[in-house]
Amino acid sequence: MLSLQRSVSGRRFRNLSNSGIPRTFGIVIGCVGRRMGAAQRDEGGRPMATTETKTVNGISVPPAGRWEFDKAHTSFSFVARHMLSKVRGQFPEYEGSVQIAEKPEESKIVVELNAAALTTGNEMRDGHLNSADFFLTGRYPTIRFESTEIRVGEGNEFEIDGNLTIKDITNPVTFKAEFLGWGPGMRDTTMAAFSAKTTVERADWDLTWNMSVETGGLLVGKKVDLEIDAEILKAE
Template sequence: MSIETWQLDPTHSSIGFIVRHMVVARVHGRFTRYEGRLFTNGDLVKAQAEVKIDASSIDTQVEARDNHLRSQDFFDVAAFPRVIFHSRRVLPAGGDHYRVVGDLTIKDTTREVVLDAEFLGRVKDPFGTERLAFSARTSIERKDFGLTWNKALETGGVLVGERIDIELDVQVVKAVAVEKVA
C-alpha cells in the first residue's frame, strides 16, 4: 500500500492550552497559525506526523499577556519562531484511541511527550475532499522547555502554573498528487 500525505486544515482545527493563573484560575490560550502533515499507509499505528506552530501567533485574548509570552521571558519568538512536534511512534490504546509518542521542541529544548489521541473518523466533505479527524491531549511541565519566568504571590504560590495542558482538535485533508509537466 502506498503512503498517503495529509495536510493539516487550520480552518477546521485548533491547537490550544490551559495553564493555572494565581493558583486558582485557569487561562485558556491558542495558537492561530500552524501547519502540519500526516503520512500514513492506512494503518494509523504506522503513521507519522509533524506539526510546526508559529509561536508568535499565541493568543490568550489579552494583548499585553500575549506580548509577554512572545518575549524572552517565555517563548522568545525573535530567536525561536516555531514550536515543533515530530511523532516517533504510535501505540494502540484500544478502539480508536492511540498514544502518540514524539519530540516536542520549544525554544532550543526538545523533550519526548506522549499525546493521548482519538481517531474521530474519515469522511468525504461535500466538495469531494477526503478528511481525517483527531483529538489529542497531553500535559507538559513548562520548566522542562526553558519557560521558567514566574512571580511569587504574597499569599503563597506563583503567578503562572508549572503544568500546561495542551489540547488539539484537528482535521487533515488528503493531499492531491500533482503531475509534473516536462
Template sequence: MAKANWAIDPTHSEIGFKVKHMMFTNVSGKFDSFSADIQNEETQFETSEIRFSAEVKSINTGNSDRDNHLRSADFFDTDTFGTLTFKSTSITKVNEGQYEIKGDLTIKDVTQNISLGAEYSGLMKDPWGNTRIGLSLNGSINRKNFGLTWNAALETGGVLVGEDIKLSAEVQFVKQ
C-alpha cells in the same frame, strides 16, 4: 500499500493550551498560525508520521499585554525562537479509536519526548469529495523542562503561573 499524504485544514483546526493562573483558575490560549501534515498507510493510523509546527508569535490568549509578555525573553523569546515543533516517534492503539502518540516536542531549541492521547475519527468523505480524518489530542507538559521558567511569587503564597501546561488540539486533515 501506498503512502497517503494529509495536510491540516487550518479553518477547521485549533491548537490550544491551558495553564493555572494564581494557583486556582486556568487561562486558555491558542496558536493562530500553524501547519501540520501526516503521512501514513491510509487505513492504518498506527503507521502515521505526524509533523506539526506553530509560529510562536501567533500566540493568542485574548489579552495583548499577556501575549506580548509570552513573546518576550521571559517566556518564548520569539525574536530568537520563532517556531515550536512536534514530530511523532510512535503511535500505539489503546482501544478502538483511541491512540497514544509519542513524539519529540521542541520549544526554544529544547527537545523533550512527550505523550499525547488521541481520539482518531477514522476516514470520511466531505460533501465536496475530499477524504478527511479528524483527531482530538490531549496531553500535558512541564513548561520548565523547555526553559519557560519565569514566574512571580504571590503575597498569599504560591506563584502566578503554574508549571503544568495542558495541551489540546482539535484538528482535521485532508488527503492530498
C-alpha cells in the same frame, strides 16, 4: 525514548512495531475508529470503483498518501493555571501534514507552529509570553512537533509519542488521543478527525518565569495542558 510498554491510567498500550499492526500516526487514526459515510456512487447511482481498503482488527484504514490539516477545523492550544483561574491560548498560524505511507511504519506527522502568533485574547499577556521571560519568539520563532511512535489502546483511543521542540530544546512527549472517524468530506474530499491531549512541565523547555503571590503559591502554574483538535484532508 519513552517506554514502549508503558501503562497509562491502568490501560496497557501495545508497541505496534512488534505486533504486525501498523504503528504510524495516519494509519492508526483509521485503526482505532470507524469509517463514516456511505460508498460513493456515479451519476447513474452505481457504486464507484474503489481500491481495496485495508483493515486492522476489522476496522478500515485511511488510504496512503499526504494528508493536510484543515485550518478551518483544526486548533493547537494550551491551558495554563493563572492563580485560581485558567488561561487558554492558541497558535493559529502553523504548517504541517500527515504522510501515510504504503509501509505504515514509514508514516509521519510533523507540525510547526508560529510561536509569535500565539494569542490568549489579551495583548499585554501575549506580549509577555513573546518576551524573554517565556518563548523569546524573536530568537525562537517556531515550535515543532514530530511523531515517533503510535500505540493503539481500547476502543477509539490511541497514543502518539513524539519530540516537542521549544526554544531549541527538544523533549519527548506522549499525547493521549481519540479517533473521531474518517470518510468522504465536503467538495469531493476525504477527511479524518481526531483529538489529543497531554500535560507537560514547562520548566523542561526553560519556561521558568514565575512570581510569588501574597496569599501563597505561584502566579503561574508549573504544568501546562497541550490540546489538539484536528481535521485532516487527503491531498490530491
